Amino acid sequence: MWDSSGVTRIGLKYYECTYHLGDFDFDYTLADSSAGEVECVNYALRAMNLPPAANSDIHTMIGVSLPETFRRLTREANQTRSDEFVELFIKRADEVMLNYIVLFDSSGLPSNN
Numbered sequence: 556m557w558d559s560s561g562v563t564r565i566g567l568k569y570y571e572c573t574y575h576l577g578d579f580d581f582d583y584t585l586a587d588s589s590a591g592e593v594e595c596v597n598y599a600l601r602a603m604n605l606p607p608a609a610n611s612d613i614h615t616m617i618g619v620s621l622p623e624t625f626r627r628l629t630r631e632a633n634q635t636r637s638d639e640f641v642e643l644f645i646k647r648a649d650e651v652m653l654n655y656i657v658l659f660d661s662s663g664l665p666s667n668n
Contacts, residue, residue: 585658593614594655603639622637
C-alpha cells in the first residue's frame, strides 16, 4: 500500500521510496496521436519516393519501433533506408505532431476541447 509521501507499508514495516523516473504508455492511454503518425509515416515515405501507406496499415504499426514500421510497410530491410525513414519521420513529427494529438478526457474517450 502506498501513501502520498512516497512511503510504502509492507506488513508493519515502512520503506521510503524515491522515484527518479516514471514510465507510461501515451498512445491510446492518455491521447490519440494516430493522425499524426499517419502524417509522419507518409511524409517520410513520399520523401523517399515510396508510395504512401494506407491509414489502416499505419494504425497497426503504432507502438512498433520506427525501423520495424519501415520494414513491415515497405518490405525493405536496408539499414540505410530505414535510418533515412526514421530521420524523416522525426523531422516531420517535430514540425506537426502536437497539432494532431487529441487528449482523452478521464473516461478514456477523445475530448472535444
